Amino acid sequence: MSEVSVALDRLCAVRIPEQDDADLPDELFDRVDDLIDAHGADDVAEMVAKAVEAGQASMRQAVVFLDVAVWSGTDNGSSMKVTLDEWVRRADDRVRLGIALRHEYYPLPTRAEMLPKLAEIARRFPEYRTVCERHTAARPADRPRS
Structure with missing residues (x-):
């Protein structure tokens, strides 16, 4: 082993x-x-x-x-x-x-990438809907690049 x-x-x-x-x-x-x-x-x-x-x-x-x-x-x-x-x-x-x-x-580097992906996951995998919604609600807006 x-x-x-x-x-x-x-x-x-x-x-x-x-x-x-x-x-x-x-x-x-x-x-x-x-x-x-x-x-x-x-x-x-x-x-x-x-x-x-x-x-x-x-x-x-x-x-x-x-x-x-x-x-x-x-x-x-x-x-x-x-x-x-x-x-x-x-x-x-x-x-x-x-x-x-x-x-x-927070999954994925930006909110902009995360939101559509978690929405897709919530549709495809109902058992993960609640956790996807929690991440979506808690994720702050992306900071503008300077």
Whole structure:
């Protein structure tokens, strides 16, 4: 078993509190760090999505793992955001789309790009309508370029 697989297994074994406002266990932060170290890169999104597909992690766990990975990595989540934005643009995989839409960020670089894409996703995937509407309502207007 590879070092990455072991790190992912250990991360998936961490219990995540059910309540959104509950403190996350310290072990979670250590296991996310271990996965990033084993992977050798900050973008662990694809590995986490595969863990959900394999039944190793729940969707909720995946989102929490990636939210923590943003703060644990060296690039403040910028490499992972590229992956998540691509998943939203493609909108062809329910697991990846669900993770990207529930991650704590605004999908896609601009409101102008986000609005029509999320409207399309809400039509095609009714289970994501509420989260799409939440992002649409919360996203500030794009700043004019100077």
